[in-house]
Amino acid sequence: MTTTTTTTTTAGPRVDSAVRLVHLTKSYPNGPEQVVALQGVSLAVSPGSFTAIMGPSGSGKSTFLNLAAGLDTPSTGQVFIGNTDITALSPDAVTRFRRRSIGFVFQSYNLVGHLTVGENIQLPLLLDGRRPDERWQQALIESVGLTGMTDRLPSELSGGQAQRVAIARALITRPTVVFADEPTGALDRRTGDQVLDVLRSTAQRFAQTLVLVTHDPHVAAAADEVLFLADGRLAGRLVAPTSSQIAARLVELGR
Ligand SMILES: Nc1ncnc2c1ncn2[C@@H]1O[C@H](COP(=O)(O)OP(=O)(O)OP(=O)(O)O)[C@@H](O)[C@H]1O
Numbered sequence: 657m658t659t660t661t662t663t664t665t666t667a668g669p670r671v672d673s674a675v676r677l678v679h680l681t682k683s684y685p686n687g688p689e690q691v692v693a694l695q696g697v698s699l700a701v702s703p704g705s706f707t708a709i710m711g712p713s714g715s716g717k718s719t720f721l722n723l724a725a726g727l728d729t730p731s732t733g734q735v736f737i738g739n740t741d742i743t744a745l746s747p748d749a750v751t752r753f754r755r756r757s758i759g760f761v762f763q764s765y766n767l768v769g770h771l772t773v774g775e776n777i778q779l780p781l782l783l784d785g786r787r788p789d790e791r792w793q794q795a796l797i798e799s800v801g802l803t804g805m806t807d808r809l810p811s812e813l814s815g816g817q818a819q820r821v822a823i824a825r826a827l828i829t830r831p832t833v834v835f836a837d838e839p840t841g842a843l844d845r846r847t848g849d850q851v852l853d854v855l856r857s858t859a860q861r862f863a864q865t866l867v868l869v870t871h872d873p874h875v876a877a878a879a880d881e882v883l884f885l886a887d888g889r890l891a892g893r894l895v896a897p898t899s900s901q902i903a904a905r906l907v908e909l910g911r
Pocket residue numbers: 684685686691692693711712713714715716717718719720
């Protein structure tokens with residue numbers, strides 16, 4: 657049977673993945689030439705799972721994450737978040753979709769310096785014209801360990817505390833998928849472990865899918881699955897690996 661559809665935002669029959677990339681490519685202009693950052697990456701991430709993305713420097717990890725999160729557009733290919741093809745949406749519609757369904761945690765926290773912790777956390781809702789749900793916000797603040805700190809300014813926080821604010825800000829909209837780019841990269845090992853625990857446990861508690869880029873095999877070993885990129889291509893995967901298995905794979909890939 658042939659069916660036609662007038663909407664460009666549905667994916668068709670497959671809705672069993674939280675994130676699905678189809679033949680994704682991305683080239684950047686570099687003078688008269690092109691840098692090919694991603695070359696035909698296709699993959700699917702299961703709902704509620706924790707996936708780590710690893711690979712040598714320049715292998716395309718940040719490009720991958722930015723495209724998957726709708727922060728940048730691919731040269732060709734499609735990105736589905738649930739059953740929505742975000743590559744078929746207008747720029748305004750992508751922004752709206754991102755604000756409601758996607759959380760993003762950056763290495764550098766990206767907090768607004770003149771806003772308090774509480775205001776920073778509420779920001780994605782306010783930008784979307786929505787009112788914060790007090791009880792949800794309080795539950796989130798407790799969950800990330802920031803109780804009693806909501807009136808502080810970012811300059812009054814440690815790196816670990818600032819990243820907890822960034823995590824709460826990413827989760828306040830109850831996104832289905834949370835993307836994180838080196839979220840522990842600027843933190844010492846102990847603080848990084850604590851922040852990773854917070855990210856994992858809150859994602860688990862609220863049934864969110866977590867996709868995280870890291871250089872650190874110790875961080876990636878917490879994931880259900882590790883995907884490796886090399887030269888802009890998918891170069892393998894390990895399910896529930898140890899940090900030594902991950903480190904060995906990175907050596908093979910020429911980290
Ligand atoms: N805006 C841009 N303009 C031109 N080239 C870019 C741009 N962003 C990335 N690239 C190039 O695309 C390739 C992939 O970069 P990307 O940042 O995705 O890699 P990465 O794996 O995240 O690297 P790293 O681990 O060093 O952060 C690299 O060759 C990079 O130089």
